[in-house]
Amino acid sequence: MKIAWCITGAGHFLEESYEVFRTIKKGVRPDVSNPKPQTPNLKITIFISNAGVEVLRMYGIFAKLKEISNGDYMEEIFTEPEQGSSSPKAGRFSLKKYDAVVVSPATSNTVAKIAYGIADSLVTNVVSLATKACIPVYIVPTDGFPGKVESKMxxxxxxxxxxxxxxxxxxxxxxxxxxxxxxxxxxxxxxxxxxxxxxxxxxxxxxxxGVVEIKAREIDIRNVEDLRKMEGITILERPEHFIFYKTHSDYYNP
Ligand SMILES: Cc1cc2nc3c(=O)[nH]c(=O)nc-3n(C[C@H](O)[C@H](O)[C@H](O)COP(=O)(O)O)c2cc1C
CATH class of the missing domain: 3.30.70.20 (Alpha-Beta Plaits)
Known part of the structure; x- marks a missing residue:
């Protein structure tokens, strides 16, 4: 099982996303008291937007990503500067080397670009090529739903x-x-x-x-609704929902 985890420049859901992938990698299922070992072949490649690198550092998470992706083949950490403007490593999706893509957290900026078919950054290129190759894409937007959310600063x-x-x-x-x-x-x-x-x-x-309250803008909610209608894309309300997503029960031994 090979997963591409894309991280954009959002503080909201960032720690939660990190916890989800750390959990998946460790093979510990958080809802059971006696966790079973996980599929040993799970590989996670991380793709990070420019803003993602900055925000990951601010929250003290950047250095910890090596626990999840150790740099071996298919377990690399790719950033935008090294991937230029054409994101050559995104070609792995055309070659169908991954089973799933997860964008978590997804900024309203990246959501808007995907909704309009734009592919001018590392993460938007990954999503574009993955959907063209019929690889399922899961997106956790930070601003996807009406009402206020609390976000750590x-x-x-x-x-x-x-x-x-x-x-x-x-x-x-x-x-x-x-x-x-x-x-x-x-x-x-x-x-x-x-x-x-x-x-x-x-x-x-x-x-x-500190913690602040943030209200999603109407345009961001609309963009998420548009994404929901796109073939191959599934919107998840929270990062933890990826663990429990029904098609991913095969991450764990029965
Ligand atoms: C500390 C910090 C937290 C941020 N959190 C969010 C967020 O939760 N959601 C969001 O849409 N943008 C957030 N932003 C703004 C994005 O980083 C900014 O829009 C950036 O251009 C997004 O680029 P990307 O989509 O390529 O990652 C945050 C910025 C900073 C500095």
Whole structure:
């Protein structure tokens, strides 16, 4: 069984998506107390959009992807810069080398592109070629449904709590020099790797991830509805639904 996991630049559902693939790879089914070993031949290739790389770092997940895809053949991690504009590795889908594609999480940007048949990035190329080769594609949109959702944010500095210390331990200890400025510093999220050390070191609890409420736009919901009508594409409400999807019972021994 070979799965292509595509990650786009979304914070929403990102940790949940990582947990799902870590779980599948480990072969531990989360709904049973006595998990059975999983199909030993499961291989997961990861395809990441440019924004996906940045956001994965901000949430401290990028470095952990090697636990899922160790770099061997069909277990690589592909990013956009190395795949140029034509995404040659997406040709594997025309060759039918994968059993399924999962885009989780899928930003509203990537959803819109797929809905309009655009294939100008690594992930949209993967989806385009997979559907042309009749490989099933599962998409977990971040903005697919009416109503508000709670979404975890990357680290930021709470300006009400920060005391503007001269000797700011979080700033001075950050190996990536991602915290800058005085008296109240800021975090450069493009440098941050989400390690969380700053949050632990601040004695005033001024650095946290926080949670925000987000409401999907009508256009995003419409685009997801359009995707639902596309042949070969299945919309999943949450990343965990991929584990329980009926056609994937064969990931586990009966
Ligand atoms: C911390 C962070 C979290 C984000 N979360 C989301 C999200 O949950 N959903 C979304 O549609 N866009 C989100 N974005 C915006 C996308 O990264 C941005 O639209 C990007 O252009 C998407 O590119 P991609 O679809 O090629 O990955 C987030 C951006 C940042 C910096």
């Amino acid at each position: 990357p680290y930021s500095i709470d300006r009400d709590k920060c005391r503007g210390c001269n000797d700011c331990e979080p700033r001075d200890s950050c190996e990536r020099e991602a915290i800058y400025g005085a008296p109240i510093p800021q975090i450069d999220l493009l440098r941050c790797d989400g390690c969380g050390l700053c949050s632990e070191l601040c004695p005033y609890d001024a650095i946290n991830g």
